[in-house]
Amino acid sequence: MRPATRDSEMQGASTMKTNLRNAAVAAAAAALALAAVLPASAADKLKIAISQKGLWDTSTAYFAAERGFFKAEGLDVSYLFTGGGTETLQTVMTKSTDIATGTGILGVIGAYGKGAKLSIIRSEILGAPEAFWIVKADSKIKSAKDFDGKQVAFSRPGSTTHLIVLTMAKKFGVKPTLVSTGAISASRIQLMSGQIDVSYSIPPFNIDLVKSGAARVAFRATELPELQQQTIRVNVAHQDLSPEIVTRFNRAYEKTLAWMYDKPEESAAAYAAYAKVPVDIAREVPAYYPRATLEKRELVGLDRNVADAITAKFIKAPLTAKQEAELVRIPAAN
Incomplete structure (x- = not known):
């Protein structure tokens, strides 16, 4: 048997590299095909x-x-x-x-x-740095001290605005009639139609009423410092x-x-x-x-x-x- 020549050795190495490269390409193609049929991980x-x-x-x-x-x-x-x-x-x-x-x-x-x-x-x-209560521009109510006997809105029982009005009444010694009006838009309608005396507000809502002069801010939750660290x-x-x-x-x-x-x-x-x-x-x-x-x-x-x-x-x-x-x-x- 003849000993292998340098040229034959190089040819064999080249063939092996080609086979390995083809195998790698085939494996990658198979992986892509499998990924195409398997569902992605669901969120x-x-x-x-x-x-x-x-x-x-x-x-x-x-x-x-x-x-x-x-x-x-x-x-x-x-x-x-x-x-x-x-x-x-x-x-x-x-x-x-x-x-x-x-x-x-x-x-x-x-x-x-x-x-x-x-x-x-x-x-x-x-x-509650953001909440405030408004009255109509012609209202005689100037501040929370004037809320006694007035219809004052909050959103829903157990809400932030409910806690605020309860704390406000206690602090200022007033007894308003608390009215759950639901959404801010509903509270606004009830205020402007005269069904309630004071509406709760949270920005950006009712800023337009205050800016236009149709309403005034009568009370802000920041007047209750005891709530601001809670x-x-x-x-x-x-x-x-x-x-x-x-x-x-x-x-x-x-x-x-x-x-x-x-x-x-x-x-x-x-x-x-x-x-x-x-x-x-x-x-x-x-x-x-x-x-x-x-x-x-x-x-x-x-x-x-x-x-x-x-x-x-x-x-x-x-x-x-x-x-x-x-x-x-x-x-x-x-």
């Missing part, structure tokens, strides 16, 4: 209730869904809007939704005390919802908040379209909501919230340590 479906459409703080979940922040966390989110308070909570209590955003903590404590399977997954806002609204989930999904929800939510404040012109344009207000008003609204009040994740003043719930007869007794641990399930940031 986790999540239903969310958003309280009071058009508000700056509650728009966070809306923007997270519409601008892809939830999708980036593997969440396929659908959402609906509610009028706030008990209406928002009912969606989670009946499992119509998995999470509700921007709901008053007073109502949450009351619902939990009655057996609702709810858990607080995040503070939504610290204090969690007022929260995001809640049904207790059956996976903690891992809650963690991803919170992560997307907080990235959205950062976008809203880091990109003021971009977010103002998006907010103007969402809330159906002029861009100049949309630019003003974030000033009513200091960034730190929305970025605060943990609860502040839960003991005061519980005391308020007892005073308002939402619950009969303080929560035990075990109950607090079940009610408040805020995952660590990561």
